[in-house]
Amino acid sequence: MYKIAVASGKGGTGKTTVSTNLSHYLAQTQAVLLADMDVEEPDSHIFMQGQLWQEKKVYKEVPTLIEDKCIACGKCKEVCAFNAITMLGKRVLFFNELCHSCYSCIELCPVQAIEMKPQKLGLFTQINDKNLTFLEARLDIGQEQAVPLIKQSFDFIAENIPAEIGIIDSPPGSSCPVVETVKNCDFVFLVTEPSPFGLNDLRIAVETVKLLKKDFAIIINKDDGEENIIRDYCTKENLELLAAIPEKQSIAELYSKGSLIYQSDADFLAEIEKIAEKVTTLMRRKR
């Protein structure tokens, strides 16, 4: 599968708008996956129709003690880099929300007194709508770590979803969850808006994507049509400006209701067509 991450430094610039509309548009003629990896706040499902195919609970592995084997030597506490293990007298306590499932405690316990057990982390939901397969990865509230859930999502996709194109709605920001998402993709669309906040966060996102050695193109959302700071930045840095979605109250209203926009707005459709054409070019190059 050729996977395209739709990402942005700043939140609320239009990642979900682009992902949902682009994937539906592409699915008119081919099999497409839309995956929502914004696991903390997944919103793409709002724009989906179709049939619930399956739900699957997702777990992470956390340590548990085999009490009669434990000799209270403290080795597990000593080697845990995440302060997820403490000793209360001779009792070993695990703080599972801090655990990274690295297996150091299990591997290094001299008496094999630790085993791993699953702890629920979140939920996968798969919806099928004709050519379009939708996968949502949703983090349970109170769980802190997005990365292991994202990691497992890509495994699930590889095993279960045969589409040749994947559009991946990514988390906002520029830290570990974005890295985990973009790392697993072949190309990145960075969605931004023409404001000083948009530009500042775009710069960081561009640096992040370059660090991961991924090719990318930029999409401006809420474009005011004037010469703006994002256009200037793209020209100056010689970055590919792929599309510019105009700032329109009507587009914001459609989004607010959870409607697809390309079906009823010609200006928006024109921009989605440009993006879809880029996808076609990328796929051709891959073959």
Added chain:
Amino acid sequence: MKEVVVISGKGGTGKTTITAALAYHLQDRCIVADCDVDAADMHLIFSNKTLEKRKFFSGKEAVVNRDLCKNCGLCQEKCRFDAIISLSNYKKVDPLSCEGCGLCYHICPYNAITMVDRLVGDFYISDIRTNTKMVHAKLLPGGENSGKLVAEVKKESRLQAEKMQKNFIIVDGSPGIGCPVISSLSGADIALLVTEPTMSALHDLKRVVELLKKFQIPSACIINKSDLNNNISAEIKEFLLENEISLLTEFTYNKNFIHAVKSGQAINEYDPFYTKETIAEVWNQLERIINKK
């Protein structure tokens, strides 16, 4: 000293704009803290002069010593994060995948691996133009946002507030519900929720409210662009009512918000009439709620 943390669940609803407005309203009565270290933008409104900049290290990362590595592959086999890369006759660590657990360091039969401190970002204390200080940070691109940098920003802002005898800390939180948000909420006296009438924002608001309940943090709400969709606005209000969350005000869609950001001003600075008064009223209500607790 009271802490007000502004969060939203969904990004782009106007969290930073509202935080900046509160900070501008309070002027030198508060310390400002920007905990959205992934996408720190408050300095674009307030920046004046950086007083202190330091590197922030958190956690470790593994480094293979080429000369000692016998290429046995044990580290690669055991690493749960696929962070060990095979080269022609030795192994290398991919720092973007390494989580710093140290398992490879412990098990390497040739002691070829060392653990080094990991640089995650820059940390700043700045003078800002409202005659007070702002504590902020910038995560390195691709950096690990485990919440420790956020915790450091909060810790320093409390120290500054004590030192300068300020009664309030105004905190710009981060989007989402994961580690950075949980970290920015720790010790909060009230969470101010900024939302907008879209199905996405309402969905995210519900998740973040559930998180606040878990941590028993009181909250109040502002609806931005409230006229974008009146039905969803009504639905948000119903949700707030059910959950006993006060609605402090609603702003209709207003181009002044974007113009203010573009000119590097707080909204109540850019519009010294209606918006200024509204923000003052928002603060009065917030203060009443905090004092009641």
